[in-house]
Amino acid sequence: MISMTMSLPTHIPVLLSEAVDGLQARSGGYFIDCTVGLGGHSAAILERISPDGKLLGIDSDPEAIKVARAKLRDYSEAVTLVNDNFTNLDAICNKLNFHPVDGILFDLGVSSMQLDTAQRGFSFQHDAPLDMRFDPQQELTACDIVNTFSEQELACIIQEYGEEHRYRRIAQNIVQSRPITSTSQLAQIVEQVLGRQHTRIHPAT
Numbered sequence: 001m002i003s004m005t006m007s008l009p010t011h012i013p014v015l016l017s018e019a020v021d022g023l024q025a026r027s028g029g030y031f032i033d034c035t036v037g038l039g040g041h042s043a044a045i046l047e048r049i050s051p052d053g054k055l056l057g058i059d060s061d062p063e064a065i066k067v068a069r070a071k072l073r074d075y076s077e078a079v080t081l082v083n084d085n086f087t088n089l090d091a092i093c094n095k096l097n098f099h100p101v102d103g104i105l106f107d108l109g110v111s112s113m114q115l116d117t118a119q120r121g122f123s124f125q126h127d128a129p130l131d132m133r134f135d136p137q138q139e140l141t142a143c144d145i146v147n148t149f150s151e152q153e154l155a156c157i158i159q160e161y162g163e164e165h166r167y168r169r170i171a172q173n174i175v176q177s178r179p180i181t182s183t184s185q186l187a188q189i190v191e192q193v194l195g196r197q198h199t200r201i202h203p204a205t
């Protein structure tokens, strides 16, 4: 009889050994992973700090916390996982009495699980509703932003976070194309301004 095991979503952690070396994670240390994701970096830290060290893992995405909890089950005595925004780090550490701390890791970005789940709206590889919330309890979606923010506000976001110098034209095209409801519609609106580039990277990335 073939036994069925649930396979967990995977994410290849970026610069794994460099990050853990940089943290100087050593036996008995106290560390915080502010973006625990699917637990790849956390597992490597736990391996180095066990058996006496402790790790606090934070992620704003409840799905990520579920997966990380399953992945890190062998270290359940040493790890505390918290579903929260890392902007609340001080309050979380105070509440859990988690200090002093030897090192903190931030692996900013999106996990493969978030990108691959079409309805999360992080990727235009799938046509999906414009969502892009890490925390589904948060009210504001990407759809709200592109459809209600002023042209000036959108231009600021695209300039600051997209580092795109044609931010004014893109913001104007967004406002003129409203309502915008899907990831591929938004990607097309950006492409209309920037044109198809001769690289593998889509201009809306």
Ligand SMILES: C[S@@+](CC[C@H](N)C(=O)[O-])C[C@H]1O[C@@H](n2cnc3c(N)ncnc32)[C@H](O)[C@@H]1O
Residues within 6 Å of the ligand: 011, 012, 013, 014, 034, 035, 036, 037, 038, 039, 040, 041, 042, 058, 059, 060, 061, 064, 084, 085, 086, 087, 107, 108, 109, 110, 111, 134
């Ligand atoms: C690139 S992934 C981390 C992958 C992780 N290092 C691993 O090895 O699996 C980034 C994670 O940060 C989380 N995140 C993004 N912004 C956050 C915030 N402000 N507070 C807490 N978590 C956040 C995302 O939900 C995502 O799971």
